[in-house]
Amino acid sequence: MHGRAAAANGNPITVGGSFTGTATTLLTSTVPAPTPTDDIYAAFRAVNNNAASGTGLSGDGAGFGVVGRSAAASGVGVRGYATNGFGGQFESPWADLVLGGDIARGAPTGDTDRPHTYGEVVAEVDHVGFTSTLWYCTATGLPGSWRRLAGVGTAGALTLLPTPKRVYDSRVGELPALGVKTPIPVNAERVVDCTLAGSGVPTAAVGLLLNVTAVALRATSGYMSVRAAGTPLPNPETSNVNFTAGAVVANSVATACAAGAVIVRVGGRPGTNLGSDVVVDVMGYYL
Structure with a gap:
């Protein structure tokens, strides 16, 4: 028929x-x-x-x-x-799948009306801020056990660079020939743009995986801290690299960034510390 x-x-x-x-x-x-x-x-x-x-x-x-x-x-x-x-296939030249719609939805971790079941996927939707967060239920319960997979408050997927890339070296005569070529004074800080020097880091990156080296040939002792550009200094201060007089010390750092840029700060006691040179290598970025 x-x-x-x-x-x-x-x-x-x-x-x-x-x-x-x-x-x-x-x-x-x-x-x-x-x-x-x-x-x-x-x-x-x-x-x-x-x-x-x-x-x-x-x-x-x-x-x-x-x-x-x-x-x-x-x-x-x-x-x-x-x-x-x-079981299902969705495809479109614009977007294959959209989770969430006209209903504003909070985080499922706060649900108390009925249990959730393992395998559920929930999109937390904010129609005021025009944002969403993706959640996955790993165990049945009220509200159940949840893993946050993506959203404005998450780092996203880590992209490892094919090879590490040096994006900043404060020492005179050392590559890359970018930025200020002097040690960072004690209790001072410097912005390092990790999208430069052909690093491959996009400005949309929300986090970075770095290797930060303190070349403290003139210092007595001190520390370095790294944070996203444009963010205030935490109180109390934090430390990512601790160094002693004449030492060269490296450490891996995972940090948030702002358009691919970070702040490197040198801390220590004024009058006894002439600051330190810094070398910043990028291993990867979060997007």
């Missing part, structure tokens, strides 16, 4: 021909569908008997091609499954 199945203004559905109408034809059923078991009392069921290929049900619209809704607490709006293949 070929042709379109249609009904006008609530009339019985017929196959083939044309129709006009402004009302929606509603399908209801109390007769169990044959298989599978979760199709019981299906209002509509489409079957394609081609064993190799074909489409059981297709939707096409200028707005939504297919819409599913469930009012039950344990219901599922739309379900896709396959006995040998993919």
Whole structure:
């Protein structure tokens, strides 16, 4: 049987021909569908008997091609499954999948009305700040155990550079020939742009994996701290590298950044510390 199945203004559905109408034809059923078991009392069921290929049900619209809704607490709006293949496939030249919509949604870690089940994915949506955060449930419970996968407060995926890249060296005559070529005085700081020197770090980076070296040939003792550019000095101060007189000390540092830039600060006791040179190498970035 070929042709379109249609009904006008609530009339019985017929196959083939044309129709006009402004009302929606509603399908209801109390007769169990044959298989599978979760199709019981299906209002509509489409079957394609081609064993190799074909489409059981297709939707096409200028707005939504297919819409599913469930009012039950344990219901599922739309379900896709396959006995040998993919349960669902989404593709678009713009965005393959969007999680969250018109409903503002807080973090699932604060839910107290009913339990969550392992395997759930939740998009925390903020319509005021136009941001979202992605969560995954690892264990059933109230509210369950959750892992934050992505969002404005996360570092994102780590991209390791093919080879480490030196982006700053305060010593005179040392490459790269960028920035101020003097030691950082004690209790002073310097901005280092880690997107320069062909590092490959994008300005959209939210974090950096660095190796910071203190070349303290003139100092007595002190420390270096690294933080994102444009952020205030923490109180009390923190330390990433501790050095003694005449030492060359390196340490790995993972830090937030601002458009790929960080602040390197040298701390110590004034009058006994002439500051230290600093070398900054980039290992990777978070995006």
